[in-house]
Every structure is written in structure tokens, then in C-alpha cells.
Amino acid sequence: MSVTQHFDTTATDCPSSSKPDPAQVALVTGAAKRIGARISRHLHQRGLRVAIHCRHANEEAQQLAQELNSQRAHSALIVHSDLNDLNQLQQLPDQIIQHWGRLDILVNNASSFFPTPVGKVTATQWDDLFGSNVRGPFFLSQAAAPYLRQQQGALINIVDIHASKPLAEHSLYCMAKASLLMMTQSLAKELAPEVRVNAVAPGYILRPPDDFPDHIHDTIVQRTALKRQGDPQDIAQTVAFLALDAPFISGQVIAVDGGRSLHM
Numbered sequence: 001m002s003v004t005q006h007f008d009t010t011a012t013d014c015p016s017s018s019k020p021d022p023a024q025v026a027l028v029t030g031a032a033k034r035i036g037a038r039i040s041r042h043l044h045q046r047g048l049r050v051a052i053h054c055r056h057a058n059e060e061a062q063q064l065a066q067e068l069n070s071q072r073a074h075s076a077l078i079v080h081s082d083l084n085d086l087n088q089l090q091q092l093p094d095q096i097i098q099h100w101g102r103l104d105i106l107v108n109n110a111s112s113f114f115p116t117p118v119g120k121v122t123a124t125q126w127d128d129l130f131g132s133n134v135r136g137p138f139f140l141s142q143a144a145a146p147y148l149r150q151q152q153g154a155l156i157n158i159v160d161i162h163a164s165k166p167l168a169e170h171s172l173y174c175m176a177k178a179s180l181l182m183m184t185q186s187l188a189k190e191l192a193p194e195v196r197v198n199a200v201a202p203g204y205i206l207r208p209p210d211d212f213p214d215h216i217h218d219t220i221v222q223r224t225a226l227k228r229q230g231d232p233q234d235i236a237q238t239v240a241f242l243a244l245d246a247p248f249i250s251g252q253v254i255a256v257d258g259g260r261s262l263h264m
């Protein structure tokens with residue numbers, strides 16, 4: 001199915017006035033729930049219009065778009081694509097331009113995450129982890145770059161503290177996030193001076209959606225300097241800082257981990 005067919009205009013109507021809307025526009029991937037939803041809400045609270053990207057979580061995306069549009073009309077819309085489908089993915093920026101006429105901020109947040117113990121790894125798992133964590137974000141960023149340049153915009157990649165320190169039995173995820181970290185630095189050079197490119201590296205913020213044993217939770221918290229789990233708002237505020245409040249920061253990675261990386 002094409003992106004145009006997926007492009008959901010039910011969440012918003014075209015503004016009736018012919019005057020261009022001055023509000024900046026952000027595209028957040030994997031934005032229907034969890035950390036991505038909080039990033040979207042927070043950028044929206046800061047006055048931005050938000051394109052909520054999702055793949056399967058359409059119901060949650062609809063609820064979020066309704067919530068944001070009820071606060072400010074025409075301020076949220078939904079776009080669908082699988083990050084592993086480059087044809088769909090590369091059309092997203094054009095679709096947003098057709099709808100709103102500008103794209104200022106791209107947040108590459110969507111990601112798959114699961115263990116890949118060596119000896120049992122498949123090519124399908126490789127494609128999934130590398131596709132969602134780096135290949136998709138790269139080609140989406142490339143497609144968005146001309147529009148971000150036009151707006152002197154910002155690109156923010158959500159990496160992981162395990163992009164630089166490995167997590168046991170998650171080699172592919174860590175390798176993919178390490179590539180996304182290098183992509184942050186490479187694109188910060190290449191898209192300068194118009195576009196600032198930075199990354200946020202979360203520590204332990206939310207339990208993975210699947211079963212996650214209590215004893216692992218307890219061990220991680222114990223090894224975190226602040227002795228607690230983080231909150232999605234910690235990530236959202238750092239994204240907003242990098243996107244909106246840090247005009248002289250580019251090519252940087254901010255760990256938001258309560259001091260977890262001090263004990264790794």
C-alpha cells in the first residue's frame with residue numbers, strides 16, 4: 001500500500017485560512033505510544049505541529065492525534081510506514097510538505113529491540129534490527145534533508161547508552177545503534193551549517209513491552225547512580241532542548257540515564 005493511501009487526513013483538516021501557519025512541524029517516528037508519544041506531546045506543548053508516525057499502533061496513534069487536535073485544531077496528523085519498506089518511508093517527508101508546507105524537525109525514535117544470542121541469529125533478525133534502527137532512519141533522514149535545510153531545522157536520533165557499551169545477548173541491536181550514533185556525527189558534518197544533528201541516548205526508561213523479569217529491573221536500578229528508572233518525559237525534554245533550545249549544539253550525544261553509564 002502506498003504512503004499516500006496510508007496518509008491519514010482524518011486526524012486533521014486543512015486549515016481554512018490561506019495564511020501560512022508559522023508553527024514549526026516535527027515528524028516523530030514510532031510516535032503512537034511509549035517514549036515516542038511523550039516526545040510528540042511535549043513538542044506539541046512547545047507549540048509545534050506534529051506528524052505522528054506509526055506502523056501497527058494505529059489505534060493509539062488515532063487517540064493521540066485526537067488528543068492533540070482537540071487542544072489545537074489542525075496540529076496533528078498520522079503517517080504510516082514500515083521502516084523496512086524504503087519506498088513507503090522515503091515518501092513521508094513529501095507527504096508532510098504537501099499537507100503542511102514545511103518540515104523543521106525529524107526525530108528518529110522508532111526501533112525494534114530483542115535479544116540475538118550469538119549462535120541463533122538469523123538474517124531476518126539482522127534485517128529487522130538494522131532496518132528499523134539505522135537503515136530506515138538513514139533513508140528517511142536523506143529524504144527529509146532538503147526540507148530540514150530549507151527551515152534551518154534539526155534532526156534528532158534516539159540511540160541508546162548501549163550504542164557504546166554492549167548489552168549481553170543484544171549484539172545486533174547494539175551494533176545497529178552504534179551505526180545510528182555514527183550517522184548522527186556524519187550527518188552533523190554533512191548537513192551543516194543548515195541542519196543541526198544530535199542524539200539522545202536513553203538509559204533505563206521503560207520496561208520492554210514483553211516479559212521483563214523483576215530481578216533484571218532491580219539489578220539495573222541498583223546499578224544506576226540515581227537508583228531509579230527514568231521517565232519518558234526525561235527523553236522528551238532533552239529532545240525538545242536539542243531541537244529548540246540549543247542553536248550552537250551539533251554532532252553531540254546526550255546520555256539521559258540517571259548515571260547508569262557510570263556503572264557499566
Ligand SMILES: NC(=O)c1ccc[n+]([C@@H]2O[C@H](COP(=O)([O-])OP(=O)(O)OC[C@H]3O[C@@H](n4cnc5c(N)ncnc54)[C@H](OP(=O)(O)O)[C@@H]3O)[C@@H](O)[C@H]2O)c1
Nearest residue numbers: 030034035054055056057082083109110111132202205206
Ligand atoms: N525503553 C527504554 O527504556 C529505552 C532504553 C534505551 C533506548 N531506548 C530507545 O528509545 C526509543 C523509544 O523506545 P521505546 O521503548 O518507547 O520504543 P518501542 O516501544 O520498543 O518502539 C517504538 C515504536 O517503534 C516502532 N517500530 C519498530 N519497528 C518498526 C518498523 N520496522 N517500522 C516502523 N516502526 C517500527 C513501533 O511502532 P508500531 O507500534 O506502530 O508498530 C513501536 O511502537 C527507541 O529508539 C529505543 O531504542 C529506549
